[in-house]
Amino acid sequence: MLNQYKNLANAEAHVRTTGPEIWRQTEGKVTHFVAGLGTCGTITGTGRYLKQRNPGVKVIAVHPTEGHDIPGVRSIRQLQQTELFLPEEYDGLVEVSDEDAFDMCLRLNREESVIAGPSSAMALVGALRVVEDDPDAVVVVIFPDNAFKYASTFERHFPQVRSAPSHAAPAAEADPKAELFDSLVANSRNAHNTCEVDDLRAALAGSQPPLVLDVRTPEVYAKQHVAGCVNLPLAEIAPRQGELPDLEHPIVTVCNRGNMSITGMLLLQSLGYKNVRSLNGGTIAWAEQGLPTESASPVPASDADGGATRC
Numbered sequence: 303m304l305n306q307y308k309n310l311a312n313a314e315a316h317v318r319t320t321g322p323e324i325w326r327q328t329e330g331k332v333t334h335f336v337a338g339l340g341t342c343g344t345i346t347g348t349g350r351y352l353k354q355r356n357p358g359v360k361v362i363a364v365h366p367t368e369g370h371d372i373p374g375v376r377s378i379r380q381l382q383q384t385e386l387f388l389p390e391e392y393d394g395l396v397e398v399s400d401e402d403a404f405d406m407c408l409r410l411n412r413e414e415s416v417i418a419g420p421s422s423a424m425a426l427v428g429a430l431r432v433v434e435d436d437p438d439a440v441v442v443v444i445f446p447d448n449a450f451k452y453a454s455t456f457e458r459h460f461p462q463v464r465s466a467p468s469h470a471a472p473a474a475e476a477d478p479k480a481e482l483f484d485s486l487v488a489n490s491r492n493a494h495n496t497c498e499v500d501d502l503r504a505a506l507a508g509s510q511p512p513l514v515l516d517v518r519t520p521e522v523y524a525k526q527h528v529a530g531c532v533n534l535p536l537a538e539i540a541p542r543q544g545e546l547p548d549l550e551h552p553i554v555t556v557c558n559r560g561n562m563s564i565t566g567m568l569l570l571q572s573l574g575y576k577n578v579r580s581l582n583g584g585t586i587a588w589a590e591q592g593l594p595t596e597s598a599s600p601v602p603a604s605d606a607d608g609g610a611t612r613c
């Protein structure tokens with residue numbers, strides 16, 4: 303029974319992963335942890351872990367107003383639906399309006415070139431409101447998602463976006479909100495951590511061929527996979543990290559069409575791998591171009607000829 307609003311495994315996942323990742327990356331210097339509230343798995347689990355490491359860490363929970371239009375997060379009334387909302391474990395609760403959150407989306411995009419979604423911007427507004435401007439503060443704010451899934455929400459809040467053809471107005475009069483949309487589109491076309499079939503083919507022929515890591519289940523992998531790749535299902539990446547090459551080694555993650563492999567790529571990056579990309583179009587695009595595939599019984603990465611680096 304998955305029910306993310308009741309299942310303690312939700313918060314527990316953050317105790318096991320998000321919390322240690324933040325502790326490691328800040329070298330234990332984190333002073334504040336700030337997150338938006340949806341199921342509350344993130345805030346409760348990560349907060350518990352960080353407080354266990356250092357009881358002085360301040361855990362700040364940020365939520366939208368009643369009747370809000372921010373996907374993924376819940377107002378105080380909506381939060382009654384989640385059993386993981388435990389305000390007694392947090393050091394502060396901050397309410398942020400839609401207007402402040404969407405304005406921050408625009409600022410993040412224009413000033414920092416960060417394409418964050420509205421719940422990320424909401425959390426940042428909350429952080430800036432409560433954390434003092436202290437040079438010793440190390441504040442970690444969770445950005446759960448980028449903006450790409452929320453096109454219709456952006457259209458509601460930035461109505462000019464659709465009616466502003468890029469050639470219509472001279473640059474000096476360009477609408478900043480249309481610029482936001484342009485940069486969203488440009489970024490989605492140039493994602494630097496994905497690659498195309500041609501890129502992978504060239505990389506495999508190059509001097510430092512990447513490890514091609516198929517992150518699907520062994521059953522699906524067995525049906526058809528990129529020739530020579532290694533199978534390491536998504537759920538086993540962290541526990542079997544020891545079978546992977548060093549953190550500098552290039553890795554390309556692959557799945558059916560390039561969705562699950564993005565999660566694999568992000569997971570590997572969170573484990574410290576510096577050169578990971580996800581194959582757009584996945585095994586299907588690879589096969590459609592007539593490139594070699596295999597169908598065989600799954601080979602555990604550790605047993606593969608030459609270990610996990612054989613590609």
Ligand SMILES: Cc1ncc(COP(=O)(O)O)c(C=O)c1O
Pocket residue numbers: 338339340341342343344345373374375419421422446447
């Ligand atoms: C976009 C977005 N922001 C924030 C959250 C909140 O995270 P949590 O559910 O861990 O409280 C979610 C949860 O799915 C989300 O999808």
